[in-house]
Amino acid sequence: MKPSHHKFHHPYEPYNIQADFMLNLYQCIEDGNVGIFESPTGTGKSLSLICAALTWLRDDERRRIFGDQGDESELDWLEQAEMKARRQQLLDTHMDLEEKLNTIRLRNAKDQSRKHAAKRVKIDETIEEQDLLLEDYESNSEIGNNKLGGDQSLSSTTRALLEQLKPVKSAQEDVREEDRTKVIFCSRTHSQLTQFVKELRKISISSGASQDQREKENVKHLALGSRKNLCINLKVAGLSSTTAINERCLDLQKPGTVQDQKCKYLLSKVFSEDSERLEDFKNNVIARIQDIEDIANLGRKMSICPYYAARSVISAAEVLTLPYPLLLQRSAREALGVAVKDNIVIIDEAHNLASAIADTLSVVVPLTHLELAHKQVLGYCQKFRNKLKGKNRVYIAQIVRLLKACITRLQQAKESRTTETSLLANELISTSGTDQIQPHKLVKYIQESKLVYKIEGYAVLLEQQSGQQLNVRGSEQNAPQPKGVLAEFQNLLIALTNPTSEGRFFITQNAMEVALKYTLLDPQAHFEDIVKEARAVILAGGTMSPMNEWSEQLFPYVNIDKLQTYSFGHIIDKGNVLVQPLSRGSTGDEFDFTFNNRRNKRMDNDLSLLVERICTIAPDGMVVFFPSYEYLASITATWKIATEAGSPFSRIGTLKQIFQESKEVNVDELLTEYSNAINAGKGALMLAVVGGKLSEGINFSDKLGRVVICVGLPYPNVKSAEWKxxxxxxxxxxxxxxxxxxxxxxxxxxxxxxxxxDYADNITMRAVNQSIGRAIRHKNDYAAIYLIDKRYATSKIQSRLPAWLRSSMRESEKLWPQVEQECNQFFAKKTQGSLQRI
Missing domain, CATH: 1.10.287 (Helix Hairpins)
Structure with a gap:
């Protein structure tokens, strides 16, 4: 199938690289491949993804409805008649839905003054003791009658409830669900998805139900989120943790719960009026393109739970947007009712996909949280000791022993002052009293009994009744306690059920705390089912190179002819970027920022001279990225040491106002102050960290980033047990x-x-490339990029830079006077060009 539109319905005149991007993406979907697409930030990647995927989607719909007459000529008259009837049914369904949506659009157009509903206000729920009692539990009968299958994170009760909550479907809806292929678009955060929705609104695309390209049809989009994002019941949404929200929601739906205690926003398929309201909600959602907040507000306006009601929209939607975790976990997909089978999965900002998978399934629980969880369980047992019987008593005793074993292990590590220790799962539960515990059965019990919600609810009840808090050793009596600690322990317990080869447990310790950590080492097994079920999988990002790593680590099971990689250039002119590796400073000494050489004060001062000289030349804003927060703190301390000529820090500060990133700083406030200084004409220097808060997702376009300097390479700590x-x-x-x-x-x-x-080099340079990419954000942007370390002169490192940067790279072994001269010439030319345009 060839594209029906030569520009793929792009709202602007696409650049050549955008046209190539869209053509290759369209073909990748048509062929059912896994595609890895690298396109630098600022090249309109999001629009290219949307336009190519939607063009294919509508072309495919047109093919389904109108078919290929050549193929049909070989069918007998009965088969042709059946096919014609089937297609007419699809067309009728399509036109009927469009008619309903047009009615809603006309109605909404008359009311442009609508205001968003008030934002969610968190309040504490009034909890009754009887809500916190555990029901009798018999593990043998549960195992026999309620099989969890491959899903260890959803109980049978939960799945039964979700089945009950599925809306009543008409015959037409069944046809639509069977035949409508979808684009499932994922990014890291809801804010990035909101930006995607803004781009989606720019598209005007021809209808898949018409052979006339001039006939347009709105895109049917649905933004999906968790209960935390979409719950409109203030008594549930105000609970302390995501797990508590989930379990309280399910608790309000239990069979036998009296009607006035159930969630008033949840509709039932039993009542025809509820089905009509659900249908109205669905049509209102897809009548126009809305983001996650719009859908939550629609739920409030219609007094319908948007979390559950969204399931009724999925069958009619063409584009689904959701954050990484809701796609990457099969249990989350099933809870939402999202199927990837035969659909198109597009993952944006995918450069860290392997890390995202690992982070989603990794767990960190500090010692203080385990101690608090232990106290909460004991407190619950003390309160309800006379009412806990049978398997409840057995399993809770196992939880207490396991918590105590973890606490003892961490306390021993704390006393020994060991910074990091690796251990296997069986080493964690090999102490006396825990070696007979079966983690799979314990996980099942916690999920089925809703134990986390019950115990956390009792802790909240104590606070409501008397203001008491279960405090842990070493904490102040009135200090706020962490929330959701039992949910953290539950996640740790689930990790204990994973195969040993997939991940490893660690005990980590710093000056602040000691913690138990589970790290997933093998991400491929948790993405393979998506790849095998989906029609096509597209990974897109600004820095996807080196490409060979994807086939080695994430897609070793994909045939080489089905794994396609594409790397596109930048839309900016080569002359808009100056890329200069620097092996030596103004004194002629080598720049060697390896870990063991970072205490070289002479080199630190040489770096300050370089930064100072560039500050005198470059206009507006400069950003300097360092390998770590620790080194940034060390180097600023060195720069503040006074000399006869004044401290380097004060000299630089007279040229540009200095701002510094830290782990505690509020990024929004820091960026606002930085931007204000530049706009006031003072100029500003931002000291930041590769892999920190400012290195990804932050826009340093135009005046905010005329120079980017990368100091050293941020290699991981090779002595770390986790890295090993x-x-x-x-x-x-x-x-x-x-x-x-x-x-x-x-x-x-x-x-x-x-x-x-190679893995270490790739991880390091991908982080560097992300930092560099903060400065060039559009076609007319320009910046000078300095890579400060002798290792940047090596082919091994330079080969891992994006091709568009390598094409603008200068010689590596230049002396400082020549580098300074070229810097002057670069900005003189750009400043003159800007004045001429004005």
Missing amino acids: AKVEYIERLKYDRSKAEGAPDSGCKAKAQAAGM
Whole structure:
């Protein structure tokens, strides 16, 4: 199938690279491939993704409705008649829906003065003791009658409730659900998805139910979120943790709950008037393109739960948007009613997808949280000790022992002052009293009994009744206690059920706290089902290189001919970017910012001279990225040491106002102050960290980022137990594959070691590339980029820079006077050009 529109319905005149991007994306979807698309930030990537995918979607719908007459000529008259009837049914369904939506649009157009509903206000729920009692639990009968299958995060009760809450479907809706292919678009956060929705609103695309390209049809879009995003019941939405919100919601739906205690926003398929309201909600959602807040507000206006009612919209929607975690976890997808089978999955900002999968399924629980969870369980047992019987008593006793075993292990680590220790799951539960515990059964019990909600509810009840708090050792009596600690323990328990090869447990310790951490090492197993079920999977980002890493780590099971990679250039002119690696400073000494050399005060001062000289040349804003927060703090301390000529920090401060990122700083406030200083004509210098808050998703376009300096390379701590475990996993994976290919043992070991080193280089340079990309945001933007370290002069590192940056790179071994001269020339030319345009 060829594209029906040569510009893919792009709202503007697309650049050549955008046209190439869209053509290749369209073909990738048509062929059912996995596609990895690299397109620099500022090249209109989001619009290109939308236009190509929607053009294919409407072309495919047109093909389904009107068919290919050549193919049909070989069918007998009965088959042709059946096919014609089927297509007419699809067309009738389509036109009927459009008629309803047009009526809603006309109605809404008459009321442009509508205001958004008031924002959600969190309030505490009044909890009754009887709500907190556990029901009798028999594990054997539960296992026999309620099979969890492959899903360990949704109970049978939950799934039964979700089944009951499915709306009544007409025959037409069944046809639509069967035949409508969807684009499932994911990004990291709801704010990024909101930006995507703004781009989606710009598209005007031809109808899939008409052969006339001039006939347009609105895109039917649905934004999906969790209960935390969409719950409109203030007594539920105000609870302390996501788990508590989920379990309280399900608790209000239990069979046998009296009507006046059920959630008043939840509709039932039993009543025809509810079905009509649900249908009205669905049509209002897809009548125009709305973001997650719009849908929540619509639910408030119509007094309908938007979280559950959204399921009725899925069958009619063409585009679904949702954040990473709701796609990456099968349990979350099933809870929402989202199926990836035969649909198109597009993941934007996918450069850190493997890390996102690992983060979604990794867990960190501090010692203080485990201690509080232990106290909460004991407090609950003390209160209801006479009412806990049978399996409830057995399983709660196991939870107490397991919590105590984890606490003891962490306390021992705290006393030994060990910064990091790796351990296996069986080592964590090998102490006396816990070695017979079966984590799978315990997880099942916690999920089925809603124990987390019950115990956390009792802690809230104590606060409501007397203001008491269950305090842990070392904390102030009236200090606010962390919320959701039992939910954290539950996630830790689920991690205990994972295969040993998939992840590892660690005990980490710093000056603030000691914690138990589970890190997922093998992300591919948790993405494979999406790849195998979807029609096509598209990963898109500004810095997807090096491409070989994707086939090695995330898609080793995909045939090489089905894995397509594309890297596109930038829309800016090469002359708008100056990229200069610097191996030496103005004194001629080498810049070597390896970890062991970072206490070189002479090198630190040499760096300050370089920054100071660039500050005298470059206009407006400059951003300097350092490898870590610790090194940034160290170097600013060095720069503040007074000399006869004044401290480097004060000298730089007279040229540009200095701002500094930290772990505690409010990013919005910091950026506002930085921007105000630049707009006031003072100029500003931002000291930031690669991988920190300012290195991803922040826009330093135009005046905000005329210079970007990267100091050193942010390699991970190679002595870290967690990093060693990750590298060991990568090396073992490569060794096993090489062995399977028939390579000799020595060759396998060499390839494995090289794979570990490549992994470190790739992780490091992807973070650097993200930081660099903050400055160039549109076609007419310009910036100078300085890479300060002798390692930036090596081919190994330069090959991992984006191609569009390499094309603007200057010689590596230039002396400072020549570098300074070129900097002067670059900004003189750009400033003159800007004045001429004015």
